[in-house]
Amino acid sequence: MPSEVVLFAPLPVLTVTIEEQGGEPDIHLHAGSQGVWQARMLVTLGASVTMCSVLGGESGIVLRHLIEDEGVTVRAVEGSGRNGAYVHDRRGGEREEVADAPATPLTRHELDELYGLTLSAGLDAGAVVLSGPSDHHTVHDAVPADAYRRLAADLRAVGRPVIADLGGERLTAVLAGGVTVLKVSHEELLEDGRVDDTGQDAITEAMSALRAEGADNVIVSRAEEPLLVLAGDTVSEVRMPKLQAADTHGAGDSLTAAVAATLAKGGSIEEAVRLGAAAGMLNVTRHGLGTGDVEAVLKLRDLVTVTAVGSSSRGPSARMTPRDLAERARGS
Template identity: 45%
Template sequence: MEEPKNPPDCGVHRVPREICVLAPWPIFTVTIERDAAGQDSIYLHAGGQGFWVARMIVNLDGHPILCGPFGGEAGVVVQAMAQAEGIELRPIQVRGWNGGYVHDRRGGAREVVAETHSPTLDRHEADDLYDAALTTALRTGVAVLTGVHQPGILPPSFFQRLALDLGENGVSVVADISGEPLKALQGGVSFLKISHEELIEGGYCESAERSDVIAGIRALRSTGARNLLISRADQPAIGLIGERLVQVEPPRFRPLDYRGAGDSMTAGLAVAQARGLNPEDTLRLGAAAGAVNVTRHGLGTGGLEDITAIADRVTIRDLDANGQPIA
């Protein structure tokens, strides 16, 4: 008797794969809000780009392993909060304390009450972080490189070497970095995702207009990244997949908070890479994760079922060399 065949698997619901996430300095966040009854609510979370990417990977049924430094009382708290959200840690114990902030949103907008910065890692701490990320990513096969939230924490060459070492050893690298670390890249990256603001700040283009962003994408070829994706806030993202120029159009929603949408997009790209999705479905999952995030409170949040439903509604439109849609 012939054995029954398994149904086709598009990759979205495969057994979760581990993904290494480099977080140069996880932080703590305290947000004060006022509820409908006029009562104050205080929310305490782990934070930072690497953590927000890892949180969304968990929501997408992935298994992130976050490699980052932890030190002092703040480090103890950040570790506990990250683990409570299902994030596995590869912690590097350091002498400095993890930074963080207190934001007041009772008036609607974010007001910075207090902020403390993370110190520069010394060379031994940086070496320990490098080796932790290197060996973890070699095991998982997929890595996300997130950047530094203030200059000087790590030398730009840290990111250059790590991307090359991982890429040359078969690891699929998704990078979401900017500034000097971005300029230092010389290859090894499978997917480079940055925002149009970072593109402008880096001097790659002058505005968020489609033609300017496309010029900036071409300038980013100097990084050696094989695929590029530029998020543009409420405008469709622009991508270069190999030599194919595309516009990525998710459904438009009224945003509750744009913060965290880019990190959610990065997480979606990484999960898609881990599951072996084709380039178009990779873009769809990334765009859907970002689109759902803007409808919610909290960074790096959203559910797999909802994101998958939105991914089916994402349109990938080919553009010609001048950035005009191809019929």
Template identity: 50%
Template sequence: MPDIAVFAPAPSVTVTVEDRGMDGVGTAPEIHVHAGGQGVWQARMLRRLGVSVTLCCVLTGELGRVVRGLLEGEGFRVAAIERDGHGAGYVHDRRDGERATIAATQGDVLGRHDLDELYGAMLREGIDAGLAILSGPDGDGVLPADTYRRLAADLRTNDVRVVVDLAGDRMLAALEGGVDLLKVSDEELRADGLLEGDDLGAILRAVDELRRRGAHDVIVTRAGRPFLVRNGSRTLEITPPQLQIADHRGAGDSLTAGTCAGLAVGQSLREAVVTGAAAGALNVTRHGLGTGDMETIARLRRSVVVRELPGDGHDPDESHGRISPDGLAALAEPAPAPEEDR
């Protein structure tokens, strides 16, 4: 089974309240408690695709102890630094169909000693795995952005493939260190002042700038529209199947996870992004973030359309997202499905 190390600095306890219909009686509240945060949602989808995951994180105080139990219950290996203080978490009320935040905290800032220990753990686990995902905490001030520059550089120096799913200062810092694959949205690029305009040419110019700054390959998502992949000199347009949306949150993290699952078993980036597109498409049909099943994702791959855009030295080619039987077989049988994250 392939292994991936995920840098998830400050995972959260997530509490979501929903309505549960009761025949003849009306409604009653239903409460869901899970571990959450970007890295956790990515790790959850990786597990669904049969990938072994090590989560590198700091677990803080009472909430941190709860998070550890939840993560280990899902089958993750947890390389954690434990400390006293206030952890991260939120309470959402979704009884009206939309998420309303009742309370939320990003937790305490990481101190120097905790950050040093976390850095060492991620370096160690990344080297062992050979592929690392760098994700961020919910809060802006939890750890210095420069941490991502140093991690990206040191991991790649040790022959670790580095995938980054970040924006803002963290993304820019990681690019300084150098990354193998960057995934970012057009909205995030616009907010960072790296994208002017909405046309294809403007996005490709932004991609060129990201590559100049240190990204080897780049994925740019565009909400509700086909996403773009710059793979070496080629530019691909990926159209996922259009499914009914239950909750759009987590689709981007599932795309990242599905792509990394493919890369971990030796798929080319072109093949791997088809797996990612199918995983992201399935996730929006579900209330659980980073959830889905391998069999459905494999079938949805058939509906993913890959089109190579002209103008970069290659003939345009449109094809469905099928890969060889060996490529599909390389994705191991999925681990037992945990209760969905809400």
């Protein structure tokens, strides 16, 4: 039976995208937000996914159907307001925003219901992912940051692995509750004032500070540069082949999803990072956010190397892929 991952995705958004097909407008309706993209990759990787959200208004009705159609179990609070929605026109090759309707902030009653629903679902899960609302399409204080602290603390108290992919005040709050894995980008560290520059030394120092604040393991994505991972007392670089990018959006969410899928099955942090790097790598080659092919992800995983910072690629502390081992065996 597939391992279950619970996603705290408080306010998914409805996305309407206009593209061009054969000289005619081609209109697509999808569910969006960080949690939705993570759920999409989790389903691709074979995980059983339950998404906990607030759904309200016409956009909420449509969102429920769209999310369930992707193979995700939806446990939702019926909201008194509406979920966010936006319309993008991509017929010119770039994303042009036509309209943006932000979500309604959650009431105290809705937040309490969502909290209890998520905690209940998390008790039966192999791992829980805490994702943020889409800030660009959501009123800034729609979901109070302290909800993340409380959820993280309570889920950890009952022994559930907690994975967080957050920035800003939500990152600070979730650290106070404690997380198993924190995934953050170097841009978020810079924006939050946690680093003055994005050099490796500065990021490594920030990762140590994040662990001291409450993260057992820290993963930092760095765009074109190798991922950095702090696990135990070791900082490692995660390298992978550079594939041609069609759309870099959603790569970090695919990484987070693969990490959660691995930990939910009892895998190690290194196994989780390898699969996460492969999932993110494949996602950039596609236009669909959080999409991919499980067979391709597993093949790409064999090309990912995890090497302790400061060691040589063939030194005794270097990590070797299955392909490396096969080549060495043939050479001997």
